[in-house]
Amino acid sequence: MSSKSENSDFIDMVNNYDWASTPLGPMDTWDPVLRNAVNLCLRTEFPMAIYFDPPNWLIFYNKGNPIFMVYLP
Structure with missing residues (x-):
């Protein structure tokens, strides 16, 4: 589990x-x-995903891991 400081560092990195x-x-x-x-994804304790259309992007966040962006054709 990530510490609060690690999560703050990750949020800063994303921003x-x-x-x-x-x-x-x-x-x-x-x-x-x-x-x-x-922002909601970055502050939650749970894995989350956002489907954003257009341009058909799936943004996935699992606390302590990088954001993964996947293009959905």
Whole structure:
């Protein structure tokens, strides 16, 4: 199980990641619904997934592990 500090570090890493280099683009341009859903995932104790359409992305988070983004054709 991750400590609170480790989770805070991971949240900082996600927030500071160069999202502009990904198909999702900069985090500040994301739909507010997507941003809120990602924030919820980062703060929960349970594995969660978000299906975001368009562009058909599945974002999965399991506390203590990286976010996985999978394009769904």
